[in-house]
Amino acid sequence: MKSLTFYSFYKKISEFLSTEKRLLIAISGGMDSMTLLHLALGLRPNHKLFGVHVNHGLRSKSKSEQKFVERLCINYNIPLFVKKINTHFHQKESVEMWARRLRYNAFSEAKKEFDCDYVMTAHHANDSVETIIMRLDDGCGIEGLRGIPKNNGVFIRPILTYKKSAIKDYIHKNKIDFIVDETNKDTSIKRNFVREKILKPWEEQSDDLIDRFINLSNKATDSINYMDIIISSISNDIKTSSDKFIIPDNLTKLLLPSQFVRLIKELLNETQISWRRHRWESLIKWKHSAKTGSTYKINKYWTILRDRKHFILNNSITMPVDIKIQKEGVYSFNDSYLSMYKTDRMDKNNDPMLEVIDWNSVSKKDLKLRTWKKGDRFKPLGMKNYKKVSDFLIDKKMDRFSKDNQLVLTADNEIVWVCGQRISEMVKITNKTSNFLKLSLSHSYK
Known part of the structure; x- marks a missing residue:
């Protein structure tokens, strides 16, 4: 002894x-x-x-x-x-x-x-x-x-x-x-x-x-440490932010059920917590049978969604956005930022989170950034008629979490930008545009 x-x-x-x-x-x-x-x-x-x-x-x-x-x-x-x-x-x-x-x-x-x-x-x-x-x-x-x-x-x-x-x-x-x-x-x-x-x-x-039990414990620890090395090696393929993890299908197909659970625990920072059998078994069962759009609530904070080509782990508690935009500058919310500056030129770009609109069309209006709501509609760029935002998001094949948290920029309560998706026909740049307003939305992705 x-x-x-x-x-x-x-x-x-x-x-x-x-x-x-x-x-x-x-x-x-x-x-x-x-x-x-x-x-x-x-x-x-x-x-x-x-x-x-x-x-x-x-x-x-x-x-x-x-x-x-x-x-x-x-x-x-x-x-x-x-x-x-x-x-x-x-x-x-x-x-x-x-x-x-x-x-x-x-x-x-x-x-x-x-x-x-x-x-x-x-x-x-x-x-x-x-x-x-x-x-x-x-x-x-x-x-x-x-x-x-x-x-x-x-x-x-x-x-x-x-x-x-x-x-x-x-x-x-x-x-x-x-x-x-x-x-x-x-x-x-x-x-x-x-x-x-x-x-x-x-x-x-x-x-x-x-002694035999402790030896078993040490072997289990070694196995888990090896599993963590595997999880760590593939974690770079996971797009992460403060409230969302996007796990591609081609990654999850490489993982055994126990490794998938371990990955989820790693993302939730719960590797030191031993889950009871019903918890990890029910998660694995859901994963195998989940259809697109179905969700599984892991705890009171996090929910996982089966999307078309991904599993999306999302923080269930997201504060709705409702911010008055009173002047040029940067506005922060939920670990994200909206910047708005007047400019005298229009630079070409392919970034959906960056848009340039006609300054004169909004300069005398009350601007607000908010979460979209049921009944919202706008006139998408290139279209003559109004369209419900809900239908627009469905056409974009957005996942449910993204739809729930979609932001819109309004001018006198008229939607001028479905953020990151499309501006309104009402604020488009024309030959008569002399002043431009540059809008940029960014998230704190790691």
Whole structure:
């Protein structure tokens, strides 16, 4: 068994400590967090230590546990942030998930309060294996086999590679006091059931069980990292903006279903989040059967659309545009820009987002840039009659997201430009035009 010492602990954490750091330690008072605290004390005086304790208020001993941690931090001269939680939790959320969510919220509060660089938690190898088993029960994919990450942003877990038995040995060897949480024996809580009814009996039959699970976790991580290399190599073919990703069919045909899901997660910045089985299975099922125009809502922010030759991932929350244009200049909205300048000449161009119109036809009118609406109509350049904007966009074979967000420029409520598509016959350049107005619309594409 790999023993836990300050030297081995320091080797695990040294990559984060190149300069003096302010370290926040999550202290519950239990065996694991007390081990982490005792090890972290050896980092002083080169680094500054701070503590955070979360009182969930779920047990009769919650108050005494808080006092234990408070006395401890006073003795060690460690500034402590205490967060007492209201015991009300959402009905659709398990107690464990509720407690975890609020606990990490408290960690973030304390980090901000003390201006810390990192938050250290006392997760160990057995915790990671429990997480893997729970994810398997939820029907996870390969991502769920990774277990708990060694670090995730500002959160670092220096004793994650050590078994619970190594922590027990360290506690007893150094005669460290700790709190015993009686609810850890409550097998009605899923994690406790996995620990007491599955993992412990299994370990009795296999001494190397934890090591084998960690080896599996490392292999899963290697496979995912390789998959990420593949995803990264093809991501340049994806046209992106702040609120839209356009994924061409010829790219998706190269991907396995799991790689397609991974690509979506990468674009949504959710690679560190393990999706449950129903989530990724339903996305794959939709992808295989989706017809042009059908959509799938991934979460409350993002929706994916099956277009003619693409899959389009779009931010579902888009603010409608309604801007008065009072003078020449640049107007910003939704990470996009409209520029409007008077000019004395007309330069030829093939950019649909740049148009030049007759200045005199709009100079004395109230201009407005807005999102189109049902019932809008205009007289397209080259046509004698008016046409509904809705019919015009259908003829252009625009995807649904683009249609929903289509902008128009109006002059005294008359549409003079369906932006990026066509100007109105009313503002076209003629032989009599002496002054020109240059219009340009740009988006923040990467």
